[in-house]
Every structure is written in C-alpha cells, then in structure tokens.
Amino acid sequence: MKLSKGKNSSNQSPKETRFGEFGGRYVNEMLMPALLELEEAFEKYYPDPEFREEYENLLKDFGGRPTPLYHAKSFSEQVGCKVYLKREDLTYGGSHKLNNTLGQALLAKRMGKSRLITETAAGMHGVATAIAGDACELEVEVFMGVHDIERQPSNVDRMKLLGAKITPVDIGGGVLKDAVSDTLREWASCSGSTHYLMGSTVGPHPFPEIVASFQSVIGKEIRNQILEKEGHLPDAVVACGSGGSNALGAFRSFVEDEEVRLYFVEGGGEHLDADNSAAAFQLGSPGVIHGALMFTLQDESGQIKPSKTRSAGLNYPARGPELSYLYETGRMNACYAFDDDVFEAVKVMARSEGLIPALETAHAIAYMLDNKEEFDEDEVVVLNYSGRGDKDLETILRYFEDDDD
Numbered sequence: 001m002k003l004s005k006g007k008n009s010s011n012q013s014p015k016e017t018r019f020g021e022f023g024g025r026y027v028n029e030m031l032m033p034a035l036l037e038l039e040e041a042f043e044k045y046y047p048d049p050e051f052r053e054e055y056e057n058l059l060k061d062f063g064g065r066p067t068p069l070y071h072a073k074s075f076s077e078q079v080g081c082k083v084y085l086k087r088e089d090l091t092y093g094g095s096h097k098l099n100n101t102l103g104q105a106l107l108a109k110r111m112g113k114s115r116l117i118t119e120t121a122a123g124m125h126g127v128a129t130a131i132a133g134d135a136c137e138l139e140v141e142v143f144m145g146v147h148d149i150e151r152q153p154s155n156v157d158r159m160k161l162l163g164a165k166i167t168p169v170d171i172g173g174g175v176l177k178d179a180v181s182d183t184l185r186e187w188a189s190c191s192g193s194t195h196y197l198m199g200s201t202v203g204p205h206p207f208p209e210i211v212a213s214f215q216s217v218i219g220k221e222i223r224n225q226i227l228e229k230e231g232h233l234p235d236a237v238v239a240c241g242s243g244g245s246n247a248l249g250a251f252r253s254f255v256e257d258e259e260v261r262l263y264f265v266e267g268g269g270e271h272l273d274a275d276n277s278a279a280a281f282q283l284g285s286p287g288v289i290h291g292a293l294m295f296t297l298q299d300e301s302g303q304i305k306p307s308k309t310r311s312a313g314l315n316y317p318a319r320g321p322e323l324s325y326l327y328e329t330g331r332m333n334a335c336y337a338f339d340d341d342v343f344e345a346v347k348v349m350a351r352s353e354g355l356i357p358a359l360e361t362a363h364a365i366a367y368m369l370d371n372k373e374e375f376d377e378d379e380v381v382v383l384n385y386s387g388r389g390d391k392d393l394e395t396i397l398r399y400f401e402d403d404d405d
C-alpha cells in the first residue's frame with residue numbers, strides 16, 4: 001500500500017514502542033504530535049483510579065460485564081477435553097469490540113476531544129464506535145470503502161440510526177485498507193479536536209498497546225473465573241483473530257505462565273496459498289503496514305497482498321506487533337482454519353450447545369474440532385468465544401444452500 005514512509009521516529013524510546021523488532025511508528029512526521037499526545041494521555045489516565053472506575057462502571061452497567069465463563073459440556077464431549085467458552089458474544093453489541101471502543105472513547109473525552117473518527121470494513125467496529133461515541137457524548141465519523149458500504153447495508157443503517165456520519169472512501173479498491181490510510185491522513189489534520197479510534201491491536205505505537213490494555217479485561221476475568229471453577233490455570237487458551245485484539249485480550253493474563261499453551265487461529269480461507277487465504281503467519285513475513293512492522297501478506301517486492309476469507313472480521317492482511325512477537329518467540333502457536341471447516345463448526349456449535357457463533361469465532365471452534373489430538377482428555381481449555389453469529393446468518397445460510405445443490 002502507499003504508506004508515507006517517514007523517518008521511524010521511534011528511535012527515541014525503542015523499547016517502549018516495540019515488541020521485539022515489531023511495532024514502532026513508521027508514519028509521516030505530520031502524525032507524530034498526535035501519536036505522542038495520545039501516548040502521554042494513555043500513560044496518565046489508564047492507571048488513574050478515577051478513570052478506571054468510570055471505565056469499569058461503563059463496562060459493567062452499559063456493556064454487561066463480566067461475561068460468563070461457560071462449561072460447554074456437549075462440545076467438550078465432541079472435542080474430548082473440558083472446554084469453557086468465554087462469552088464475549090454477551091457483551092453489548094455482540095462481540096468483544098465494545099471493551100476497546102468504550103475505553104478509547106472515555107480516553108478521548110478525558111483528552112478534551114469532541115469527535116471520534118474510525119474506519120470499518122464489515123461495519124462491526126463502526127457500530128461499536130458509534131455506540132461508544134453516544135455513551136460518552138462524542139461525535140462519530142466512520143470512513144468506509146464504497147464496496148464495503150454496498151456489502152454491509154444493515155450495519156450502515158445501524159450506524160446512521162446511532163447518529164454516526166458515514167464517509168465513503170472510493171480511492172484504490174474501495175475496501176478497508178484504503179479507508180485506514182484515509183483515516184490516518186484525516187487525523188493528521190484534525191487531531192486537535194479528534195481522536196482516531198483504532199479497532200484492533202495494529203497501527204503505530206501507542207495504538208497496539210492501548211487496544212490490548214482495554215481488551216485485557218477478558219483475560220483478567222478468565223483467570224479469576226477459571227481459578228474459582230477449577231482451582232488451577234487452564235492448560236490452553238484458544239482464540240481467533242486477525243489484528244489480534246480479542247486474542248491478546250485473552251492471552252495477556254497468561255503469557256508469563258509458560259505452562260498455559262496459547263493457540264491463535266487465523267483465516268485459512270479456501271486454500272493455503274497467497275491468493276486464497278488470510279493466513280499471514282503461514283504465508284506472510286515481517287513488513288511495514290499502517291505505520292508498524294508486523295507479519296503481513298506481501299509479494300516479493302514488498303507490496304501488501306489483499307487477504308481472502310469468507311469471514312469479514314478476519315479479512316486483514318497483517319498481524320499486530322505483539323502477536324507477531326509472541327509468534328516469533330515461540331510463545332504462541334499460530335494455527336488456521338479453512339472456510340469449509342469454519343461453516344461446519346458453526347453447525348456443530350449451534351446444534352450441540354444452542355449457540356450460533358460469529359464466523360470469526362468459528363475459526364477457533366473449527367481448529368479444536370479438527371485437531372482433537374492437541375488436547376488431552378484431562379485438559380481444561382478456554383475458548384475465547386469472541387462474538388455471536390447473527391450478523392453472519394445470511395452468509396451461513398447461503399453457504400449451506402450452495403452446498404446442497
């Protein structure tokens with residue numbers, strides 16, 4: 001993509017802006033003041049007891065936290081170990097995304113901003129941002145590729161009902177990666193009044209740290225809940241993802257506990273080849289995209305390759321800096337699931353547990369179903385159930401109709 005490769009100004013404090021070699025701030029000089037202001041504000045407010053209290057109360061009374069940790073008995077039988085589901089589908093909005101948007105909206109308010117901007121592809125992050133903007137009395141403008149607007153009419157309607165302004169982006173392919181570039185450019189010119197609400201653990205520092213911190217509520221809850229239910233830590237935590245926000249949210253509380261295995265499941269798409277997949281750990285390599293060094297799908301000359309999967313929320317070509325680091329150091333297993341197995345996994349979960357998972361979440365489910373030998377009979381596994389599948393119903397039904405022909 002056309003990224004303005006300004007000087008990497010992270011030289012000043014390389015340890016704090018990176019996870020190993022990953023991350024940094026590969027941005028145009030124009031963006032540096034906004035990033036530094038944000039970094040300073042986050043370091044000031046995130047540990048502040050008053051800020052924390054307001055955030056935690058919002059998560060609880062508005063967002064519905066803590067979410068339950070559910071022992072899924074029939075699914076456990078099918079997989080052959082004891083599986084608990086961390087029910088992020090019960091967070092208001094239907095996924096983990098609100099943990100991050102509420103946190104950043106509150107932060108923006110503390111910083112004296114009046115407006116949030118963001119970009120969205122499938123529309124889910126846009127909706128979560130519109131909700132958080134309303135909850136914190138901030139204006140919201142969402143940049144969206146023209147093709148994505150056509151493909152996601154119901155989320156566009158939701159955002160409009162919530163009062164957000166939708167700005168179509170029609171440069172390049174008219175899809176998400178162009179919207180990210182546009183939003184970063186827009187932010188450079190209006191950061192005095194406006195916060196860019198990054199949707200996942202990606203982008204220039206401090207975004208990956210901010211998003212992971214707000215999502216870490218997931219893992220903190222899991223830790224307390226599993227200790228209460230089982231009296232010991234889980235043997236493994238399994239999560240799906242692309243940028244990595246729900247996975248890191250679940251993993252962060254366990255990274256230091258080497259005996260807890262971490263499985264990250266990305267979108268395998270149709271086949272494991274670079275034209276039909278979103279598996280950036282399997283098929284990609286470190287490169288600079290959207291202001292940070294991360295594992296990304298790219299060709300030999302370093303051009304970012306588009307990702308491909310039926311699951312819109314996993315359709316991003318890169319893996320965030322912290323996730324890239326956990327993978328490269330061997331702390332985390334990088335796995336994938338193919339589209340066909342993902343749709344089957346939706347059916348298995350629906351029929352065994354009465355739960356319809358998001359297609360993203362179904363990647364983690366499919367991985368467990370297809371790799372039972374990874375998990376012993378006496379093991380306790382937590383699957384981060386990142387979201388519900390209502391938004392994917394049409395795609396799911398169409399898949400099984402086509403399958404019947």
Ligand SMILES: *Cc1c(COP(=O)(O)O)cnc(C)c1O
Nearest residue numbers: 200241242243244245246360387
């Ligand atoms: C957006 C989304 C994801 C992927 O985003 P991450 O930042 O990688 O977590 C996963 N699951 C659901 C339900 C989502 O909505």
